[in-house]
């Protein structure tokens with residue numbers, strides 16, 4: 567089997583997580599890294615034994631010799647770097663949020679469709695063990711039809727700094743950074759329905775950032791389910807950590823973090839709890855294994871010529887929801903998608 571060659575653009579927090587994931591795969595070789603800051607790139611290269619180092623994605627692509635580009639740069643670079651690679655026939659794993667807006671996400675999808683190079687959007691919670699335990703319970707019908715969900719993408723008493731808080735680099739704030747996780751988890755657990763309409767209030771209340779730090783979103787889905795999603799940085803409290811989601815079905819209740827089901831029996835006036843036994847609080851809320859599974863899945867899609875999910879279609883729906891939420895908040899009305 568041919569070894570696939572992966573390169574990384576961006577050498578910050580999440581790029582290191584992806585580089586560690588790459589080390590777990592025997593049929594994947596980390597060959598190159600891109601960053602405009604030579605010092606940061608040299609450190610990354612030394613840590614992961616990567617000799618080929620470039621100041622731009624353009625220079626990397628001109629040199630060739632790679633199969634996959636992992637894009638872990640500030641959000642405003644996701645679309646241009648991903649599109650350049652896709653147009654060169656290189657498969658792309660791009661971090662969330664997929665892009666600055668749905669128009670950019672559309673352009674990425676078109677680039678992937680045109681070249682046939684695959685695109686995975688790193689909605690990483692789809693690769694989490696507990697999320698998938700809950701998904702199996704839902705798919706087995708344990709909760710009946712899911713009527714509503716409530717989810718959170720909130721940092722309690724802290725928030726990011728630097729480019730994350732500047733709209734020209736990040737596009738948006740807590741909604742694009744954290745809310746997108748909660749939106750995608752709700753959609754994944756619901757079976758990827760299309761959104762019909764969105765009502766939202768997206769504001770900056772806890773900081774003086776020029777991006778949002780607080781959001782409440784109401785999403786109506788095809789098929790009738792409703793999701794409420796909260797996004798926040800620096801909140802004094804949240805009902806659950808990142809990606810926590812509660813689901814209310816016709817037959818019962820299910821939730822993530824802590825992960826369990828409550829199945830009422832109305833006749834017996836009893837509630838049975840199904841506890842899969844995961845720890846109440848994880849050592850690492852975002853475990854390395856989740857990212858390992860994500861990259862292993864992407865490599866398997868490339869080898870078996872399968873369309874990755876979450877791919878461009880899923881990333882694009884999330885961007886449409888974010889765009890609609892911002893518009894709804896601006897005009898104070900429900901926005902149809």
Ligand SMILES: NC(=O)c1ccc[n+]([C@@H]2O[C@H](COP(=O)([O-])OP(=O)(O)OC[C@H]3O[C@@H](n4cnc5c(N)ncnc54)[C@H](O)[C@@H]3O)[C@@H](O)[C@H]2O)c1
Pocket residue numbers: 575576577578579580581600601602603606621622623638639640641643661662663688690743852
């Ligand atoms: N899925 C997740 O769990 C998760 C977690 C953290 C971050 N993210 C996403 O990953 C992306 C990166 O976040 P981060 O926390 O790693 O940020 P970071 O600030 O730690 O890293 C960003 C990196 O991009 C580099 N960079 C900036 N301009 C560049 C350019 N022109 N070319 C190449 N590199 C450039 C920076 O020097 C830095 O190394 C963001 O989109 C963020 O939303 C996802």
